[in-house]
Amino acid sequence: METTKQISILSVEDHPVFGEGLSTIIGSQSDMALVGHAATAGEAISEFRKHRPDITLMDLRLGETDGIDALVAIRGEFSHARIIILTTSDGDGEIQRALRAGASGYVLKSTPKNELLSIIRSVNAGRRHVPAEVAARLVEFMGEDDLTPREIQVLRLIRDGNRNKEIASRLDISETTVNFHIKNIVDKLRANDRTHAVTIAVRRGLLQI
Amino acid sequence: METTKQISILSVEDHPVFGEGLSTIIGSQSDMALVGHAATAGEAISEFRKHRPDITLMDLRLGETDGIDALVAIRGEFSHARIIILTTSDGDGEIQRALRAGASGYVLKSTPKNELLSIIRSVNAGRRHVPAEVAARLVEFMGEDDLTPREIQVLRLIRDGNRNKEIASRLDISETTVNFHIKNIVDKLRANDRTHAVTIAVRRGLLQI
DNA sequence: GCAGATTTCAGGATTTCGCTGGATTTTAGG
DNA sequence: CCTAAAATCCAGCGAAATCCTGAAATCTGC
Secondary structure, X not given: OOHHHOEEEEEEOOOHHHHHHHHHHHHOOOOEEEEEEEOOHHHHHHHHHHHOOOEEEEOOEEOOEEHHHHHHHHHHHOOOOEEEEEEOOOOHHHHHXXXXXXXXXXXXXXXXXXXXXXXHHHHHOOOOEOOHHHHHHHHHOOOOOOOOHHHHHHHHHHHOOOOHHXXXXXXXXXXXXXXXXXXXXXXXXXXXXXXXXXXXXXXXXXXOX | OOHHHOEEEEEEOOOHHHHHHHHHHHHOOOOEEEEEEEXXXXXXXXXXXXXXXXXXXXXXXXXOEXXXXXXXXXXXXXXXXXXXXXXXXXXXXXXXXXXXXXXXXXXXXXXXXHHHHHHHHHHHOOOOEOOHHHHHHHHHOOOOOOOOHHHHHHHHHHHOOOOHHHHXXXXXXOHHHHHXXXXXXXXXXXXXXXXXXXXXXXXXXXXXX
16 A cells, blocks of 8 residues: 555544544545544644644534634644544534634534545645535625624623623623623624523524533 | 344444444444444334344434434333433433433443443443433432423523513413513522523523524 | 412512614724 | 724613512322
8 A cells, every 4th residue: 555645634532432433434444544633632732743644633622622722723833734623513603713713624523424534535635625514504694793702702791691780890891881782792693682692692603601 | 252142232323423433342342232223213213123222322412303202212112221322411401301211321422432331331231320420410400490391481482582571472371470480490590680591501401502 | 189389360669671872992904 | 094893981761671479270199
């Protein structure tokens, strides 16, 4: 075999059984080789430095740490790194964040094996691949304004049951300003009220719960 | 090998890569054999009838269908069936529902391989196994009142942005009664307000989002 | 049949929310 | 430097939610 031509792959994943599945599937392909594995953002970076893989398969949810951080750190050091996000969330917020941070693909964990393999090959060939179903989610909300950082901050406090007065004092702003932000949040998300706004934001992956 | 002594296992799972991992891990054990696979509740039942496995590994979230339905259906027909739930949610609500419906174990997908294997053996030996971390989640809310069916119904409508008047008309009850239910929901969940109640219920797995 | 839980209802007090229509300051990007 | 976007502030009104007390009907399990 021409080992030099194999696609080297690093998996970043904290579900052992899923990792085993990746290992088996990749191991069965003569043109691919799993060269390393990491379970946290920190490990991901050091493993990347060690192996310089052609492709990195990464779950966004790594216990406490966020996969995006690992993604940004790796791309900061190796701007050519090809990283495919492999996760369960189909919210447009997470997809956008990942692609903006430089991901080369975004694949759901429910994807069939063959499709996953062909995406790996496609990305290795230099393309940026996002499955139609995922792209559709993205397009659904395209052109609509994102929530600003401040709005997300306010929304988090709403989610946790703070009233407007409490939000104002926590953020050290006036209650009027809080009202203003909330109105914008509800408008942007086309929600009926604050509760609905939280629901929609969570569904879209703009807010964790 | 004494094939007759092998533990026969059915997996019910709609994540192909995860299923592959299960297959590999189980295949590497001489005392176990994966005898079937299903990706939906319906398939789960027919596969169970066909193979009568010693152990069924089941994800609760099967696309649209609910794993609990499959669990109940199987246990209705084969009351001795030993079913281990293998899922990502650690909310006490889901755990309770599964165990009440007759699950023999509840394991998180983040569990290490060895632990998963020993749980399979333990359950096959007739024990009911729930990992300490999962049991802890359960104990945390033990003794606290569950939400009633009506309360869940109301909470769902709150989540979706209905106002009390709308909830009243949808459920065909008076607004006073809606107020009463909401007060009870907020009290039971120790929430600050309706929004917080939704957040807590989702975190605890009492409500989908 | 009875106890306990669930669901239903009234009416009113108080607080909070959502909306209106401006106006100013700060920050980021071309 | 200039403009646009974001964040900040003011004030007040009507609608909605929350909180209270006090009952009664229905359902379920023993």
